[in-house]
Amino acid sequence: MAQLTRFFTYKLAATQGPINLTVTIGNAQSATTSLYMDSKVLTNNARDSFTFDVSDPTTLSGKELDISTTIVDINPDDNEIAFRIKLSGGEAVLNPPSDKLRISTNGVAYFLFKIIFI
């Protein structure tokens, strides 16, 4: 079992539009991801890689987006997992490098990413 957290701040654009989130799970492993905005569910257990538009009728400023992802090693010939997020639609694109971890055969990894919009 491997577990990792990350923290980012994301600067919104002057005129706020939807923020586009891309979650990418690599190495042919399977995963589910839930998104929470200030602890309220935005989407529940989306499978594998996906994109999601984060929008708010009022403002996103000061709000916290939690990305909770669990990955299980299902590819018998590769015990490495790769997890990556990308955010766009704000002042700049947030595209941190992929997090790569080696886990045991049929092992599990958990990622909790916290993003605060400013």
Add this chain to the structure above:
Amino acid sequence: MLFRPLFALILVAVAVLIPRTNAAQTLADTAGLTLNLLQIPNSPAFSLMDLAPSTIEEAKVPADFTAFLRNATDSFNTFPRSYGLEFAPWWVFGRDKIDFSQFVSNRLLDNIQQSLTISIGVNHLDDPNLPVGNNRTVQTAFAFKVSLLRGRVEQKHQQIDSLYSLLGAVNDSFYLQIPRWLRTDSIYRYWEDSVTVLRNARPINAQALDAAGTMMNNRSNELLSDSLRFQQQVLDQIAPHYALLKTQAAGFRLNRRGFKLDLGGGIVTDFFNQQVNDAQVTRIGGWLTGSWVFHPKRNSLNISVLGIARLLGNPGQLYQPTDGGILQTDNNLYFDYGARLIVHNGKRFSLSSELLGRQPINNQLIQPATRYVINMDYQLNSTILLSFQFGKNFDGAVTQNGNLITALHLFTTLGRRVAAGGGVL
């Protein structure tokens, strides 16, 4: 005699490979032996140079990068004279973008991306009719192969849904348990509260928020890396779901069954007398290979039926006309067609037979020809395969005798397989 040095070389190579192959074998035994262990390195470059044990090759799992040697020698008394490289560009450069859904799909784009392999093969030929020193031709081939259809994964939708459902339950539990556990730590709690205060303030002090967030994150990773506490405080709380998830993942089989269709092609260039400026393209080819992999029904036998349609162009080919006239040179085009039946015992051994016909397309002076071969393959381990071959080759374009095929091929591969389950492609 080169036998002793060659034997020593093989021993050294095997000794070097032992730790790696043992490890691979342990993994394979744990996960259940899958069909891909029975697949030979069916490089399209070797196939184009007529060096592959079989002309009709099974769709195979690509490796991100593989180097292999082939030895089909007289009693192993010479060094390997054929070698090659093969790589799968998408697995080399885009591995971290391939998710499970794409991996198990049979969509055309996913199939092409994940199955495309580029291969290079080199073969050394000696012409006995030329004096030693001027008789060596180096043959090189560049080829590609791609699966247009990969068959369907034998895992049932309900089993996949069940796995994701468990994964979701574990994910929900982690999100519930981990933040709660982290907050039992006073240092973490301090930084998390600081983040909350800073993000609710207006205007937001981005620098201070970043700093507090980084401290909070550092502390959480510090706590999470304490595996004993994590086990007791989090994993034990979700033990039933967690154990079930691991069990289901271990039971997954990703073999593909049903119809598969491969497209291959390439070009062969001969460098006469090993001179770069004395080169000639001697073969250009393209082929479609269709195959059907049946479900094992009885005695765990896996049966595959394959068929091929291949166009081969031979620029400047020297041939003997059927009317017995003088040797001529022409750009001959052939259409090859045939079928192959493969029976695997589900473990290490496979038996196959293939029958091919060759029809000259643009030259009435060349007779049609046939080829039939029986192969017995035995996988010594995940990287070494022995293949015994017996049969009749196509008649030569110049001579019609000497077409008996009898060879023992030893294939050694170095590289990493990228995907599971034999049959994934």
